[in-house]
Amino acid sequence: MTTFNKLPLIDLHRHLDGNIRPLSIWQLAHENGITLPVENFEQFIPLVQVQNSEANLIDFLKKLDWGVNVLSSLDNCQRVAFENVEDAYNAGINYAELRFSPLYMAKAHQLPINDVVAAVIDGVKQGTNKFNIKINLIGILSRTFGVDNCQIELNALLEHKQHLVAIDLAGDEYNFPGELFTEHFKQVNKAGLQVTVHAGEAAGSSSVWQAITELNAKRIGHGVACAHDQKLMDYMAKHEIAIESCLTSNFQTGTITNLAQHPIQTFLANELIVCLNTDDPAVENTELNTEFNIAKEIVRLTDNQIHQLQLNALTASFLSPSEKQALKNSVS
Numbered sequence: 025m026t027t028f029n030k031l032p033l034i035d036l037h038r039h040l041d042g043n044i045r046p047l048s049i050w051q052l053a054h055e056n057g058i059t060l061p062v063e064n065f066e067q068f069i070p071l072v073q074v075q076n077s078e079a080n081l082i083d084f085l086k087k088l089d090w091g092v093n094v095l096s097s098l099d100n101c102q103r104v105a106f107e108n109v110e111d112a113y114n115a116g117i118n119y120a121e122l123r124f125s126p127l128y129m130a131k132a133h134q135l136p137i138n139d140v141v142a143a144v145i146d147g148v149k150q151g152t153n154k155f156n157i158k159i160n161l162i163g164i165l166s167r168t169f170g171v172d173n174c175q176i177e178l179n180a181l182l183e184h185k186q187h188l189v190a191i192d193l194a195g196d197e198y199n200f201p202g203e204l205f206t207e208h209f210k211q212v213n214k215a216g217l218q219v220t221v222h223a224g225e226a227a228g229s230s231s232v233w234q235a236i237t238e239l240n241a242k243r244i245g246h247g248v249a250c251a252h253d254q255k256l257m258d259y260m261a262k263h264e265i266a267i268e269s270c271l272t273s274n275f276q277t278g279t280i281t282n283l284a285q286h287p288i289q290t291f292l293a294n295e296l297i298v299c300l301n302t303d304d305p306a307v308e309n310t311e312l313n314t315e316f317n318i319a320k321e322i323v324r325l326t327d328n329q330i331h332q333l334q335l336n337a338l339t340a341s342f343l344s345p346s347e348k349q350a351l352k353n354s355v356s
């Protein structure tokens with residue numbers, strides 16, 4: 025394991041609903057009388073965890089579906105939120121921004137979407153009462169469900185906006201481009217929430233330009249395509265737009281075929297505020313320390329570059345200057 029210096033360990037891109045423990049999914053399926061197409065837990069793992077890599081983002085995202093399909097009640101939502109906090113704490117994380125799509129969680133059993141948001145907030149609160157870790161929540165609009173459903177999802181999230189730091193746009197980037205969601209993000213900006221957008225993962229750099237200039241994104245999830253657009257990288261450096269990199273995720277979605285050539289090197293060379301994150305750790309069977317090890321051993325980042333990634337996470341976090349300082353002091 026990478027030996028961490030005196031900087032906090034931070035995960036800014038971590039899907040709560042992409043990080044439901046396989047064992048919890050298995051247990052909830054049985055508790056809730058949901059029939060599974062396998063006989064034992066061992067056979068179940070490949071259904072909820074990527075084994076090597078998937079052909080594309082859409083195939084990767086299918087692995088998240090069992091996790092939300094077993095959520096039959098608000099209690100179930102609260103439970104998986106609580107377990108997310110416990111798992112982040114056990115991974116040695118000091119601060120995480122957990123993101124979730126209430127519509128994705130509510131959909132299979134038609135749970136009231138507003139109450140799903142409240143249940144997640146509640147579960148996280150129970151977790152932070154028990155474990156010494158700082159958590160903030162980011163609401164997701166699942167673009168795959170279309171423009172109108174995302175408005176319903178946004179309404180539910182804005183009802184609880186005092187418990188959120190930002191709104192994200194995730195899902196099928198290629199077929200549901202950011203242009204469709206400009207009205208949504210006008211409301212997000214008006215509500216005073218920050219913006220991070222999944223962009224430049226399944227689509228090109230124009231998708232990142234759109235997220236920054238039209239949706240007012242201050243951070244970009246993945247942004248792999250930025251590496252081919254020097255103007256964009258210059259713009260992002262100048263305007264301090266951060267990139268949330270997720271190494272294993274990029275490999276498993278087929279976005280990157282060779283991790284040794286991950287553009288995180290290019291981002292650092294261009295002095296972008298790039299940080300290292302997990303994405304959907306339970307689905308990817310990874311954790312943040314593993315991602316740092318991959319950064320070191322496979323991407324061949326130096327200790328100084330690793331240090332820079334950690335500093336960048338602190339800089340890019342949706343925390344106030346005093347909260348950042350307090351977080352830094354808490355581990356030094």
Ligand SMILES: O=c1[nH]cnc2c1ncn2[C@@H]1O[C@H](CO)[C@@H](O)[C@H]1O
Nearest residue numbers: 039041042085124125166194195222
């Ligand atoms: O790597 C990713 N790229 C794009 N969308 C993602 C990724 N991981 C999860 N989601 C999406 O986020 C929501 C659940 O939090 C779902 O919409 C899921 O498809």
Ligand SMILES: [Zn+2]
Nearest residue numbers: 039222245303
């Ligand atoms: Zn993501």
